Amino acid sequence: MELKWIDVQEIAIELCDARPDVDPTQLRFTELRQWVLELDGFSDDPDHCNEKILEAIQQAWIDEAE
Structure with a gap:
């Protein structure tokens, strides 16, 4: 699957699967950007x-x- 910045929901699902121990409310945007x-x-x-x-x-x- 090819992801683009506009694929917000798909990116969120991928991040949730890739980093299950991360609390997304505690992220810095620089970190989030790099992970994407x-x-x-x-x-x-x-x-x-x-x-x-x-x-x-x-x-x-x-x-x-959630």
């Missing part, structure tokens, strides 16, 4: 990320973890 870039299948331009996208990914991860 490291996901298998992620293939978008790192410069296309912004705070709004990271907030959406973080919230989707929080929702997924």
Whole structure:
């Protein structure tokens, strides 16, 4: 699966699976951004990320973890 920044829900699911011991409410955006870039299948331009996208990914991860 090829992931892009707009695939917020899919990214959150992948992060939840890859890092089950992480509390997504305690993440710094710099850490979150790096983890997204490291996901298998992620293939978008790192410069296309912004705070709004990271907030959406973080919230989707929080929702997924509940």
